[in-house]
Amino acid sequence: MTYPLMLNEQYFLVTGASGGIGQAVCRALVATGATVFMGGRNEQILELLATELGDNAIPFCYDVTNQEEVKAAFQHIQQHVGQLSGLVNCAGIMVDAGLAMTRMTDVDALLDVNVKSTFLHCQLASRLMARQKRGNIINLCSVVGEKGSVGQSAYAMSKAAITGLTRALSKELGPVGIRVNGVAPGFIDTQMTAHYDDSKKAALMDTISLGRLGQPDDVADAIVALLSDQLRYVTGQILHVDGGMQV
Amino acid sequence: MSNQQKLTEAFSQGLGIESKQVTDALTYNTIPEWDSTAHMILIAELENQFNIMLDTDDIIDMSSVAKAKEILSKHDISFDA
Numbered sequence: 001m002t003y004p005l006m007l008n009e010q011y012f013l014v015t016g017a018s019g020g021i022g023q024a025v026c027r028a029l030v031a032t033g034a035t036v037f038m039g040g041r042n043e044q045i046l047e048l049l050a051t052e053l054g055d056n057a058i059p060f061c062y063d064v065t066n067q068e069e070v071k072a073a074f075q076h077i078q079q080h081v082g083q084l085s086g087l088v089n090c091a092g093i094m095v096d097a098g099l100a101m102t103r104m105t106d107v108d109a110l111l112d113v114n115v116k117s118t119f120l121h122c123q124l125a126s127r128l129m130a131r132q133k134r135g136n137i138i139n140l141c142s143v144v145g146e147k148g149s150v151g152q153s154a155y156a157m158s159k160a161a162i163t164g165l166t167r168a169l170s171k172e173l174g175p176v177g178i179r180v181n182g183v184a185p186g187f188i189d190t191q192m193t194a195h196y197d198d199s200k201k202a203a204l205m206d207t208i209s210l211g212r213l214g215q216p217d218d219v220a221d222a223i224v225a226l227l228s229d230q231l232r233y234v235t236g237q238i239l240h241v242d243g244g245m246q247v
Numbered sequence: 248m249s250n251q252q253k254l255t256e257a258f259s260q261g262l263g264i265e266s267k268q269v270t271d272a273l274t275y276n277t278i279p280e281w282d283s284t285a286h287m288i289l290i291a292e293l294e295n296q297f298n299i300m301l302d303t304d305d306i307i308d309m310s311s312v313a314k315a316k317e318i319l320s321k322h323d324i325s326f327d328a
Contacts, residue, residue: 075300082295123303131291175284 006228008033011081013073015064015121016090018042020190021140023049024216025088028224030056037077039064039091064091064117074124086136086227087125089118089162094155094192102154114158119165122180126173133177136227139166141182143242159184163238170236179235181226186242188214209244218243251326253296254319258312261289271313297324 012029016022018040029036030053039060040046046059060076062069077084093113095106118139129135144152145159166182173180187193187204196204205213222241225231248256258269262280275281281289290306293299297319301309305318316326 071300078294078300079298127287127291127294130288131295133288176287 006032006230007085007224010034010085011037011077011083012086012088012227013037013039013060013077013084013121013125014088014090015039015117016092016140017049017060018045019090019092020192020216021185021188021219022088022090024220025090025223026057027053028217028220029088029227030054032224032228034085037073039073064121065112067120070117070120070124074128078128083132084125084128084135086138087121088138088140088223088227089121090140091117092140092192094152096151096195097154098151099153107154107157110154110158111161114155115161115165118162122165122169126169126176126178129178130176135173135176135178137166137169137173137178137180138223138226139180139182141166141184141238143184143186143240143245146184146238146240147246166238167236174235179226179232181235182238183219183222183226184238184240184242185219186214186240186245188216188219190216204245207246208242209246212243214241214243249327250297250319250324254293254312254315254326257292257296258289258315261285261292269312271311271316274311275309293319297322299324 007029012034014022014025014036017026017038022040026036026038026049035056037058037060038046038049039062041063043061046061050057050059060073062073064070091113093110095102095110122137125137139162141163142159144156145163148156163182166180170180219241222239226239255266255269259266262285264280290301294301299322309315309318
């Protein structure tokens with residue numbers, strides 16, 4: 001897709017940048033002229049992506065659940081750039097297991113990666129944005145968190161928390177000029193859903209009005225639109241990017 | 248610019264008040280300009296002025312100009328008496 005340079009000379013941090021949706025977001029942002037700090041744990045993928053995208057893509061290898069590493073990442077941005085136009089919280093994990101089959105260690109991991117790391121990134125990013133009285137935060141929610149799904153109660157819980165966080169922060173940070181929105185992808189064709197068997201994929205396909213699986217680019221394009229000034233009066237919204245999926 | 252001037256500038260810009268209002272006795276929530284929203288902007292101004300990153304506990308504890316000096320001193324930032 002060709003993008004106008006609507007985010008030219010703006011700086012963004014994308015977490016989960018080595019994942020399917022995260023990579024697509026980085027590509028889309030760089031295509032708009034933005035500079036992207038690509039946060040993720042897989043250094044090899046981040047380096048490859050940086051090579052592909054050029055100087056405006058900066059690999060940032062750190063663990064989003066490690067508070068000191070997160071703080072160091074923001075300190076780097078503060079000292080080298082001094083500002084942040086936007087944060088896209090893509091980092092996330094999924095656990096597919098029924099209620100009786102879900103270990104508490106899995107619940108802890110979901111809350112650490114999906115919820116607590118998102119909260120911490122919002123907290124630190126908002127401080128960088130507050131000085132400009134302008135900024136933009138996008139959190140990755142999920143249709144599962146919005147509507148529920150059998151066998152994904154823990155994952156749904158973690159994503160519903162992100163929806164609540166997004167709505168609350170939109171109210172708290174609005175007066176400082178920071179917009180906070182969520183994007184709720186449906187069934188997106190990424191590594192996270194690669195383990196679904198054919199029968200599960202077929203069953204999910206039957207629920208999608210547009211009749212095809214979502215692609216990471218579908219989500220990335222929606223995120224770029226929300227980050228742009230064209231949607232400058234939109235905050236506190238959870239945009240479903242799910243092809244009309246009914247879970 | 249001295250550290251005292253940087254501090255005064257950060258409070259003045261962060262809270263949108265006159266420099267002369269920035270005294271050690273100035274305390275959180277005692278003037279309408281220093282509310283929770285302004286506190287966030289104040290923290291951003293202090294971090295920018297002194298090129299530091301404050302801990303959340305320090306942000307919560309920063310209840311006055313005098314307390315701000317005490318907290319900043321942990322980052323080797325001193326203020327002449």
